Amino acid sequence: MRRRQQPAAGGDLLAGTLDMLILRSLHSGPVHGLAIAQDIERRSDAVLLVEQGSLYPALYRLEARGWIGSFWGTSDRRRRVRFYRLTPKGKRQLTAESNRWEALARAVARVMRPETLS
C-alpha cells in the first residue's frame, strides 16, 4: 500500500493481507472496485489507504482462485461497472483467514503485553 500524506500506520505488516481485506469488503454484498477501496479506507478510519490501482491485480488473482466472482452491473450513477461478489469458497476462505489473523493478533498481543509490575 502506498503512503499518501504520512506513513500508513499499518505499513509492511499489512502488505500481504490485502486479499483478506477485499474478501471482508465483499462479505456484506457485491461491490465494484472503487467502492471496495473506499470501504477499506472508511472502516479503518483512514488508516489503511489503498493504492486503488493495486486493487485490480489482487481482484483478478482472487477471481482466478475462485474466491470471488464478477459480473457487469450499473452503478448508482448509471455507469457500466464491474461488480465483485464473494463465492461460497471465498466465504470459507475468509473465515479461515480471519481466524488465522485473530490467532496471530492475539499471539502478538500476548508477547507485547506489559508485565504487571508488582
Added chain:
Amino acid sequence: MSKRERERAEEMRTHIELYVEELVARGRTPEDARREARLAFGNPRAKLEEVEAMERLPFFDALWRDLKYAVRVLRRTPAFTATAIATLALVIGANTAVFSLAHAILLRPLPFPQPERLAMVEVEGRTPKGQGRWESHDGTTWEVMRDGATAIDVAVIAGGFGHDVNLVVGGKALAVGQARVGSGYFHVLGVAPAAGREFTRDDDRPGGPAVCVISYPLWQRVFSGDAGAIGQSLLLRGERYDVIGVMPKGFENPGEPADVWTPVRPSRTGEGGGTNFGIVARVRDGHTWQEAIAAMPALDSGFIKRVTGDDVPGFSGHFTLVPLQDTLVADVQQPIVMLGGAVFTVLLIACVNLAVLVLVRGGSRTKEIATRMALGGGRRDVLRQLMTESAVLGLAGGALGLAVGYVGLEGLKALGGATFDQWTHVTLDGQMLAFTMGLSLFTCLLFGLVPALQASRLDVQAALAEGGSRSVAGGSRPWLRRILVGAEVALGVVLLVVTALLIRAFVNLRSIDPGFDPAHVVTTSVSLQDARYKTAAQMNQLFDETVRRLEQTPGIESAAVSLELPYRRLLNMGFKFMDDPDDKGHIANVMYVTPDFFKTLRVPLLGGRAISTSDAVTAPPIVVVNQGFIKLASGGRDPIGRRVRISNAEREVVGVVGDVKVTSSGFFLTGMVKGPITSGPLIYLPAAQTPDGFMGIHIWFSPMWTVRTSSPAVAEAALQHAIGAVDPLLPIGRIQQMTDIQAAATSRQRLLMILVGVLGAAAVLLAAIGIHGLIAHSVQQRTREFGIRLALGATAGGTIREVAMSGVVIACSGAVVGVGLAVMAVRLVESLVSSDYLWGVTSRDPSTYLEVGAFLVVVAAVASLLPALRIFRLDPVETLRA
C-alpha cells in the same frame, strides 16, 4: 488487445472516472479532481502489465511445476510407474509391429488415386448347385461394356499373366513378368506413364502395331533410364515390340508384378471367343458406387447363353462391380480377422492393466492430496497436476513403445528370414503407432480422471485427521481390482490357447511326409514362352542336352527336368480309361518329366517300372502314376497295364510311385485331404513322349530343372553354365533350394502363427505384469501391517506364502474362466477360419487348454512371489516406527 484486456482497461477507466465524479461532487475542480484521482489510482497501464505478468507466468510455471512434481511422485512409486510404462510400451510396441507387418504383407493397399473407386466387373450368379462369382468375360461382353457403360470407365486385362517371360534387349536376356492389357488400362487405374504414352484404341485392334509399355525398374535396368528408350525395340518371347511408354517409379501392377505391358487386342473371336478377359473399371467422377452397380445389369448382352450354352439349366446371373481391393485380398481375410481379434484382446488386457494400476494408486494418495488442498491448491490445480502425471506416464510409455515396436519389427523380420523378401521393405506403420499411442494416452487420462475427481472432492479436514498412509488396507474396493486382474488372466488364456493351436497346426503341416527327399536339391525355372520352342522336339533337345551336361558336373549326383514340382500348384487335365465301359471322364494332375526325375527327388518306386531313356518319342506311349491315382481314380484297382487316353494318345500305365505333396491340385475329389498341403492323383508323362499340342501349356507353366547335389553353390553355377551353354538366350529364373519351396507352401500359416504368437506372448506378459503390480502394491501398502505381524511372531515365509497365494488364487479363477472362454473362442475361430489354418487340430482336445491354463498359473505364481519376497527384507522395528 484481447477482449478481456479491453474490458479490464475499461473497468479501470470507469473506476477513475467515478472517483473523479465523486471528488467533483465534494467540491474539487475538474482538473484537480482528475489529478488527485490519477495519483490515488496509480498508473493503469502499469497495473495492466502487472496483471498480465501475474497471469502469464503461472500457467507455464504451473505446468513446469506440475511436470517436475509428477516426475518426482512417479519416481517415489517405482513399482507402479515401471508397471504402467511397461504395459504401455508392450501394448504399443507389439500391436504396432504386428499390425505393420500384417498390413504390408497381407493387406497391401492399392497405390492408386481414389482406390475405392476401382473395381472388377464380375458376374454374380447361382446355379442349381450353389452361388458363385465369375470374373472372366468374352470379347462380346467387353465391347458391350466399353460402348454402353456410362457410369464407369473400363479396360481389359487378359487372363493368363506371363510369368518369367523371355525378354531380350541390348544383348541381355531377362525373365520378366508380362501383362497383356487393353487401351485405357492405365487411365482407369489413374496413373499416367512417366514418359511416352499408353495404348490407344488404335494400338489395341487386331493387326495393330507391336508396341509395349515398360516399368520403371526395367527401364533403369535395361535402358539405364535413358529418355531415348521410347522408340527402341525389344524381343519378347522372340517377337519384336517397340517401346512407347514408361510407367513412373513406384507404380505397381495390381495383382501380379509386371515389367512389360503389351496390347490385348480384344475382339469377338479368337481369345475373345472364350471367357479370357478380366475387366477392370473405375467409377467416373460425378457418379456414385450405387449408381454404377445399379447400371450394371442393364449391360447384359445375353452373355449367359453365350458362356454357358444350354448346358446349365437354372443358371441365372447378372453383372456387378466388386471393389478391386476385395478381389486382391480375398484369400487373406481369414488371417486378418484372426489377427484383428488377437490385437483387440491384447489392447483389452492392457487397458484393464492400466485401469487397475491407476485405480489402485488413486486410493492411496488421499493424504497427500488433502495436504495440497489445505495448502491452498484449488481443486482445478490438483486435477491438473494429477492429469499431468497420467500424461507423463502416457508419453513415457509411448516413447518406450516406439522403441519396443521398432525392435520387435526387426525381430519379426529376422524370424521371417530368407523365405520372404517382401518383409524387408516393411517399416512401422505410422497410423497404427499414432492410434495405439493415442489410445494409451487416452486410457491413462481416463482412468486417471476417476481417482482425481474423487480426490479433489475430499473433505480436507477429515482426510488430514485420518492419517491415510498409516491405514492398514489402503485403497477402496479391492474386489474390483481382483476381478479385473482375473479377467486379464482369462483373456490371456484365450489368446494363448489360440496361439498353441496355431503352433500345433503349423507343426503338423511341417511334419507331413513330403513323399520325397527335399534335402540337397536345388531348382530353377526357365521360361519356354519363346518362338523357338514351339515343338516338343525342340524342348526335348534342350532338356536332354542340359541334363547331360549337369550330370557330368562333379558334385552333381543327378539332374532332371519336369513341368512342375511338389509343393506347388500342378496342372490338371481330363483323361479316360480305355477299358471303361461307361467312358467316364476323370481328372488328374499331369506333368512331364525326364527319366532321372524320380531318382533326383528320391520318389520311391512302388510297383512296375519308372520312366527310362528307352521311352523315346518312337516307343510305345506310357505313363507312370502315383499311389493316390490307385485310390482316387482307379477305384482301388491295380492300374499297371491299364490304358488311359490323355493328351491325344492312348498310353499304358507301367509303374506306380509314391505320393508327393502339392499345394493345390486345382480340383477336389472325395478322399483328398483338405488344407494347404494335399495330394491327388498324379500322372507322369515322359518328356520325350509329350505331343506338340502340349506346348501351349508353357504360357502358364515354366519347366523346372532340379539337381541333387552335395553343395548348393556348385549346383547354382552348374545350372547357369549348363543351360547357358545350350541356349544363351534363355533367361534363367530364380535358383532356389527345394526346402525353401517346401517352406513357402506353409508360409501363410507360419506368418500367422508368428504374429499371433507374438501377441499371445505379449498378453501373457501383460497379465503377469498386472499380477505383479497388484501384489507389489499390496505389499507396499501393507508394510506396517506386515511389520506388526512379524513382530507378533508370524514367520516371514508364512506371510510371503499368504501374500503370493492371493495372486495365485486370482490367476486360478481367471484361468478357469479363461479355459471356458477359450473353448468358445476356438469354436468361433474354427467357423471363421477354414482348415487352412487349424489343420489337423481338434478344438475338443483338452490337453491344450489344460497346458495353457497350468502355464498361466505358474507364471502368475512367479509374478506373485517376486514382489512378496520383499517381506523377507522387512525389519519389523523399522516399519513400526515409520
